[in-house]
Amino acid sequence: MPMIRETIVTTVNRDGHMHIAPLGIIADGEGWILAPFRPSTTLENLSAVPFAVANYTDDVRIFAGCLTGRHDWPTTASDTVPVPRLEDALAHVELTVDRVSDDDQRPRFHCRVVHRGSHAPFEGFNRAQAAVIEAAILVSRLHLLPREKIESEIAYLEIAIGKTAGIAEQQAWGWLMEKIRAHYAENRANSR
Ligand SMILES: Cc1cc2nc3c(=O)[nH]c(=O)nc-3n(C[C@H](O)[C@H](O)[C@H](O)COP(=O)(O)O)c2cc1C
Numbered sequence: 001m002p003m004i005r006e007t008i009v010t011t012v013n014r015d016g017h018m019h020i021a022p023l024g025i026i027a028d029g030e031g032w033i034l035a036p037f038r039p040s041t042t043l044e045n046l047s048a049v050p051f052a053v054a055n056y057t058d059d060v061r062i063f064a065g066c067l068t069g070r071h072d073w074p075t076t077a078s079d080t081v082p083v084p085r086l087e088d089a090l091a092h093v094e095l096t097v098d099r100v101s102d103d104d105q106r107p108r109f110h111c112r113v114v115h116r117g118s119h120a121p122f123e124g125f126n127r128a129q130a131a132v133i134e135a136a137i138l139v140s141r142l143h144l145l146p147r148e149k150i151e152s153e154i155a156y157l158e159i160a161i162g163k164t165a166g167i168a169e170q171q172a173w174g175w176l177m178e179k180i181r182a183h184y185a186e187n188r189a190n191s192r
Contacts, residue, residue, distance in 0.1 A: 002026050002027050002028070003026075003027040004024040004025065004026050004027070005024065005025050005027070005032075005054075005056075006022065006023075006024050006063070006133055007022070007023060007024075007025050007054040007055055007056055007057075008020060008021070008022055008023075008054075008055040008057055008062050008063070008066070008073075008086060008089070009021055009022075009023040009025070009034060009042060009052055009053065009054055009055070010052065010053045010055065010075065010083050010084055010085060010086065011041075011042050011045035011046055011049065011051075011052050011083060012045055012049050012051075012082065012083050012084075013041075013044065013045050013048055013049065014048045014049060016082070018075065018083070018084050019041045019042060019045055019071075020062070020066055020071055020073060020075075020086075021036075021040070021041070021042045021066055022062075022063045022066055022067070022136060022140075023035075023036065023042065023054075025054050026108075028110060028111075030112075030113065031095075031098070031110060031111050031112045031113060032054060032093070032095060032111050032113070033108050033109065033110055033111065034046065034052060034054075034095070034097075034108070034109040034111060035106050035107070035108045035109070036106070036107070036109075037105060037106050038104070038105060038106070038107070043107065046097060046109050047100075049082070049083070050096060050097035050109075051081040051082060051083045051094070051095065051096055051097070052081075052083060052095045052097070052109075052111065053078055053081065053083050053084070053085040053086075053092050053093070053094055053095065054092065054093050054095060055085055055086040055089040055092045056089055056090050056091045056092060056093075057086060057088065057089045057090060058090060058122070058123070058126070058129060059088060059168060060128075060129045060132040060133060060136075060168065060169055060172045061168050061171055061172045061175075062086070063132060063133055063136045063172070064132055064135075064136050064139075064171075064172035064173070064175045064176050065172070065175065067136050067139045067140055067176070067179065068139075068175040068176065068178070068179045070175070073086060073087075073088075074086070074087040074088065075087055078092070078094050078115070078117075079094065079115050079117060080094050080114050080115040081094040081095070081096065081114065081115070085117070088119075088120075089119060089120075090118070090119060090120045090121070090122055091116070091117060091118045091119060091120075092116070092117050092119075093113045093115070093116050093117075094113070094114050094115040094116075094117075095111035095112065095113060095114065096111060096112050096114050097109045097110070097111055098110050098111065098112050126164055126166070126169070127160035127163070127164045128160050128161050128163075128164045128165035128166070128169035128170075128173070129169055130160065131157040131158070131160040131161050131165075131169075131173070132161075132169055132172045132173055132176070134153070134157055135153075135154060135157050135173065135176045136172075136176060138150055138153055138154065138180075139176050139179055139180060142179075142180065142183045147184065150180065154177075154180065158173075161173050
């Protein structure tokens with residue numbers, strides 16, 4: 001299996017309107033593959049404007065925020081591509097799409113790194129950050145996974161939150177738990 005790095009990917013549409021989404025970028029030699037599912041804004045944007053920025057951040061509120069309707073994070077112009085980057089990213093890579101392997105479910109955009117930037121030091125691992133990212137992935141699959149699996153995985157991840165979270169991680173976790181509760185409450189209402 002290739003290595004996957006969990007990042008915040010920024011893209012733009014033809015009008016220059018930016019979109020922010022968490023994406024696992026797949027190592028591909030010196031470059032990266034972006035594999036957005038159909039349908040998604042990231043996919044539409046990459047098809048229209050073949051550039052992206054992969055932002056490396058330890059602010060897990062951005063991962064949880066994007067999955068809970070909070071898309072408004074500060075950005076700034078990139079150095080070489082017409083796509084903004086996250087202002088508070090620790091580092092980022094600017095990508096151009098070299099070629100696309102089409103697929104009914106998940107086309108793959110093979111990207112070349114055209115610029116790298118480093119902005120702030122990486123200050124070590126935090127288990128609660130990893131737990132928030134795992135929970136964000138579960139939230140992105142709420143409609144696909146059985147409720148028991150979601151609940152048992154959340155129960156396990158919550159241990160790291162309780163033991164190691166700072167304020168940002170607690171906030172991100174709260175947003176995700178709220179979304180899970182709302183999802184099951186809505187499902188119950190619909191099945192009545
Ligand atoms: C850590 C993480 C990694 C993700 N990786 C992918 C991915 O590789 N491809 C994808 O389509 N969605 C991925 N998702 C889900 C997307 O972020 C989410 O569904 C998003 O809304 C994509 O659709 P959009 O471009 O319309 O916003 C990931 C979510 C998380 C939390």
